[in-house]
Amino acid sequence: MAYLAPISPSLSIFKNPQLTSFHFAFSPPKPLLARPGNQNLRMSTNKTSVVIAATTAPAASEKQKKRYPGESKGFVEEMRFVAMKLHTKEQAKEGEKETKSPEERPVAKWEPTVDGYLRFLVDSKFVYDTLEELQATSPTYAEFKNTGLERSEKLAIDLEWFKEQGYEIPEPTAPGKTYSQYLKDLAEKDPQAFICHFYNIYFAHSAGGRMIGRKVAERILEGRELEFYKWDGELSQLLQNVREKLNKVAQEWTREEKNHCLEETDKSFKYSGEILRLILS
Numbered sequence: 527m528a529y530l531a532p533i534s535p536s537l538s539i540f541k542n543p544q545l546t547s548f549h550f551a552f553s554p555p556k557p558l559l560a561r562p563g564n565q566n567l568r569m570s571t572n573k574t575s576v577v578i579a580a581t582t583a584p585a586a587s588e589k590q591k592k593r594y595p596g597e598s599k600g601f602v603e604e605m606r607f608v609a610m611k612l613h614t615k616e617q618a619k620e621g622e623k624e625t626k627s628p629e630e631r632p633v634a635k636w637e638p639t640v641d642g643y644l645r646f647l648v649d650s651k652f653v654y655d656t657l658e659e660l661q662a663t664s665p666t667y668a669e670f671k672n673t674g675l676e677r678s679e680k681l682a683i684d685l686e687w688f689k690e691q692g693y694e695i696p697e698p699t700a701p702g703k704t705y706s707q708y709l710k711d712l713a714e715k716d717p718q719a720f721i722c723h724f725y726n727i728y729f730a731h732s733a734g735g736r737m738i739g740r741k742v743a744e745r746i747l748e749g750r751e752l753e754f755y756k757w758d759g760e761l762s763q764l765l766q767n768v769r770e771k772l773n774k775v776a777q778e779w780t781r782e783e784k785n786h787c788l789e790e791t792d793k794s795f796k797y798s799g800e801i802l803r804l805i806l807s
């Protein structure tokens with residue numbers, strides 16, 4: 527609804543909270559009128575003036591569309607959006623979080639040790655073992671069996687290699703064990719939350735995880751590329767297949783279930799962050 531102020535012979539601009547009316551006694555500025563496709567711009571004339579009303583509040587349908595960022599592309603995009611915001615600026619361009627823990631500092635400034643990295647690999651394997659066992663045995667997650675993203679066997683090869691180099695392979699520690707138990711509990715009681723962890727663990731590893739692997743290897747492994755960072759098949763295609771499966775599963779969820787899944791992202795960063803921090807221990 528246009529806000530019509532008393533007509534003034536000179537140029538005047540009036541505002542109300544929902545609507546901005548530009549009330550011109552003279553010709554309206556061309557660029558504003560010429561802006562193509564501006565559906566929120568309305569113009570009316572009377573004897574002495576032209577009123578251009580620009581609604582600042584989006585139309586109801588548009589508001590609905592914008593409510594959940596990424597929604598139009600599918601649920602994976604919604605999960606990605608939430609996850610990217612939980613990165614620090616130093617970790618990823620889209621990050622918004624303040625750096626608090628050591629593993630949130632730029633990877634280039636890390637001082638990794640082989641012993642710490644081994645602890646990270648062992649605890650990561652403990653978590654992947656749990657995830658992959660659940661995927662292989664639970665009917666709820668049967669869809670995610672053999673996606674090609676599995677990491678457990680690859681990590682077993684890497685740990686064997688370290689052993690051959692004379693390193694002692696440590697036992698899993700609290701971060702891996704705690705996360706693993708948490709995932710087991712969720713898998714049974716809370717599938718939406720479980721899927722959030724599933725997505726974040728595998729997709730994080732394919733993105734930031736690979737970058738970390740490369741930089742750490744340059745520093746402490748003479749650039750050796752571990753099996754952990756290799757996939758059988760084209761990684762982008764494997765990821766795309768899983769994206770499609772996740773989107774399909776989430777289509778059956780209510781909005782509340784989707785939101786519940788998104789809200790779990792914080793925990794995913796917390797648990798994975800504790801495992802990442804082992805690299806610096």
Ligand code: HEM
Nearest residue numbers: 606609617618629630726727729730733734794795798799
């Ligand atoms: C040092 C720690 C980390 C670094 C340096 C890092 C860095 C990155 C980078 C560079 C990307 C790619 C951004 C892009 O597409 O342009 C990314 C994506 C992502 N990260 Fe991280 N990240 C870190 C930790 C984490 C953690 C702890 C999680 C959650 C467990 C996580 C979840 C994700 C997810 C879900 C994506 C999206 C992947 C995709 O688009 O397919 N990241 N990260």
